[in-house]
Amino acid sequence: MTEKIRIAVVGAGISGLAAVKECVAAGFEVEAFDSRDEIGGAWAYQHCTPDATPSEVWSSMYQGTMLNSCRDTSSFSDFPLDPARYSDYFKHPLMLQYLNEYADHFDLRKHVRLRTKVLECTARGDGSWTVRIQEDGGRVQDKVFNAVFACTGHLSTPMVPEFKGRETFKGQFFHSHCYRTPGPFEGKRVAIIGFGSSAVDIACEIAPQAKELHMVTRRGGWVLPRYVLGKPTEAWDNRATQLWVPSSLSQWLQTKLLQLVDIPPPKELVPEHKLLEQNPTVRGDFTEKVATGLIAVQRASVDSFTETGLALSTGASLDVDIVICATGYNLFDIPYLPSDLVRNESTPQNAVDLYKLLMSPRYTNVFLLGFAEVIGPLPPTVEAQARHAVGILGGRIKRPSQDQMIRHIKKFHEFQAKHFVDSPRHSIATHAIAYNDDLLEPLGAVPTFGRLLTKVFTSNPIKAMKVLNAVWFGIPSSAQWRLCGEGKKEPLARATVLRIAAEERELSRSEREFLVTTT
Numbered sequence: 001m002t003e004k005i006r007i008a009v010v011g012a013g014i015s016g017l018a019a020v021k022e023c024v025a026a027g028f029e030v031e032a033f034d035s036r037d038e039i040g041g042a043w044a045y046q047h048c049t050p051d052a053t054p055s056e057v058w059s060s061m062y063q064g065t066m067l068n069s070c071r072d073t074s075s076f077s078d079f080p081l082d083p084a085r086y087s088d089y090f091k092h093p094l095m096l097q098y099l100n101e102y103a104d105h106f107d108l109r110k111h112v113r114l115r116t117k118v119l120e121c122t123a124r125g126d127g128s129w130t131v132r133i134q135e136d137g138g139r140v141q142d143k144v145f146n147a148v149f150a151c152t153g154h155l156s157t158p159m160v161p162e163f164k165g166r167e168t169f170k171g172q173f174f175h176s177h178c179y180r181t182p183g184p185f186e187g188k189r190v191a192i193i194g195f196g197s198s199a200v201d202i203a204c205e206i207a208p209q210a211k212e213l214h215m216v217t218r219r220g221g222w223v224l225p226r227y228v229l230g231k232p233t234e235a236w237d238n239r240a241t242q243l244w245v246p247s248s249l250s251q252w253l254q255t256k257l258l259q260l261v262d263i264p265p266p267k268e269l270v271p272e273h274k275l276l277e278q279n280p281t282v283r284g285d286f287t288e289k290v291a292t293g294l295i296a297v298q299r300a301s302v303d304s305f306t307e308t309g310l311a312l313s314t315g316a317s318l319d320v321d322i323v324i325c326a327t328g329y330n331l332f333d334i335p336y337l338p339s340d341l342v343r344n345e346s347t348p349q350n351a352v353d354l355y356k357l358l359m360s361p362r363y364t365n366v367f368l369l370g371f372a373e374v375i376g377p378l379p380p381t382v383e384a385q386a387r388h389a390v391g392i393l394g395g396r397i398k399r400p401s402q403d404q405m406i407r408h409i410k411k412f413h414e415f416q417a418k419h420f421v422d423s424p425r426h427s428i429a430t431h432a433i434a435y436n437d438d439l440l441e442p443l444g445a446v447p448t449f450g451r452l453l454t455k456v457f458t459s460n461p462i463k464a465m466k467v468l469n470a471v472w473f474g475i476p477s478s479a480q481w482r483l484c485g486e487g488k489k490e491p492l493a494r495a496t497v498l499r500i501a502a503e504e505r506e507l508s509r510s511e512r513e514f515l516v517t518t519t
């Protein structure tokens with residue numbers, strides 16, 4: 001009898017749960033470890049105050065966090081979000097609820113060891129790994145696995161730049177990681193450094209109550225509303241425009257659409273890069289708050305801190321009571337993995353040595369899930385990463401040689417330099433549909449036009465045409481990656497794709513029936 005492949009999954013959030021599920025489906029033996037006492041990872045809200053020690057805060061979720069991608073694109077591919085219970089966009093407790101429902105539906109909890117921290121993973125030289133775990137801060141134990149799936153995300157270690165004179169500032173200073181509610185900022189003068197999703201969300205929450213709210217951004221950026229002409233913004237994008245229309249043309253069209261429907265941003269905000277060359281921020285009330293003067297924007301770098309605030313590169317200075325540093329995260333601080341796994345001394349600046357943002361050419365049998373900055377929703381992508389990794393371990397996908405990986409990575413660096421802004425977070429940026437397709441094509445699981453057209457001639461033609469239309473010209477739902485190939489769940493996926501296209505307000509009867517029978 002052949003021995004089962006044994007997998008260690010580190011983290012039980014979105015990526016970890018998807019990894020466990022795919023490993024179990026492939027017949028692997030899997031143990032997941034999470035230091036917290038509940039599943040959900042970053043989506044499991046943790047209360048803290050701005051003066052908390054950042055290393056003791058494991059979730060950056062604030063009370064107002066709401067999904068940036070919409071329900072119909074953001075579910076796992078074989079576990080649809082029910083419109084009757086989940087609105088187009090929803091707040092973080094509902095995402096945690098969904099992850100719990102996913103874990104229960106696929107019976108994943110029995111594979112997860114909570115309150116168990118992974119201290120270190122060491123390559124053993126034969127492709128296997130020793131994983132050192134600690135239970136409840138007590139007993140330390142070494143366990144051997146055939147492979148490690150690192151699923152702890154890239155939002156654990158706040159990045160605080162070295163600002164000149166920061167110690168001289170007499171006001172309050174903290175990282176957005178420890179922000180939770182706007183209450184403490186009532187009547188205060190606040191400056192926020194950075195212009196990512198955290199900065200824009202926090203600015204919009206605080207601005208109505210603060211005395212002054214300033215944002216300091218060195219690059220500017222695009223901010224998309226959640227809705228355009230009554231539909232979720234993603235409904236204006238689809239597989240055909242992403243894959244057939246040259247990206248410069250589709251970005252131009254989308255920018256024009258944005259200009260037509262939204263208040264024009266002030267010139268300080270308009271960036272030099274195009275719409276999809278950064279991970280866009282999503283916030284419907286931001287431009288209005290800028291236009292009405294609730295938020296003041298400074299296009300500048302921080303030269304230094306002063307006793308009373310910030311001195312900016314433009315020569316302006318800001319006197320404030322509080323500075324919030326919303327400058328993102330040390331993306332590849334993965335303390336339990338070898339330090340040269342992702343980058344070493346020869347890696348170019350703002351780049352990573354990861355094949356398909358998933359595997360290191362320097363180590364075998366370790367897969368990084370959820371470390372991509374996806375321009376699109378995360379769940380379908382981590383699932384595609386898990387399916388690809390499982391495909392390699394199970395022998396269904398040919399494992400690339402080290403040379404092949406290195407060549408691929410070099411091309412990837414060139415692609416990133418051409419298509420994304422030059423910044424650490426965009427070293428791992430990727431467009432969802434093309435990236436998911438790339439991971440799933442070796443499994444035959446991409447709903448290509450040809451594959452779906454063939455169905456028109458080999459099955460119910462009207463239904464097959466509707467599916468083709470929905471997948472190529474409709475909102476990019478994740479169920480599309482379960483229509484064909486290895487791991488397909490065609491009846492359920494077809495029902496989901498058609499229900500979303502029909503804009504039904506609840507799961508269809510077929511979906512409910514298939515969900516009872518598919519785990």
Ligand SMILES: NC(=O)C1=CN([C@@H]2O[C@H](COP(=O)(O)OP(=O)(O)OC[C@H]3O[C@@H](n4cnc5c(N)ncnc54)[C@H](OP(=O)(O)O)[C@@H]3O)[C@@H](O)[C@H]2O)C=CC1
Binds near residue numbers: 066195197328373
């Ligand atoms: N609702 C949701 O779903 C939310 C999702 N998120 C996600 O969490 C992740 C982290 O987001 P966020 O915390 O905003 O971090 P980001 O890394 O996305 O943004 C960091 C910002 O800080 C700026 N910055 C970095 N270093 C400096 C510096 N030295 N001086 C001035 N500015 C600096 C960056 O500017 P530059 O571009 O110039 O480098 C950028 O504007 C993202 O994936 C985001 O999508 C976050 C909040 C809400």
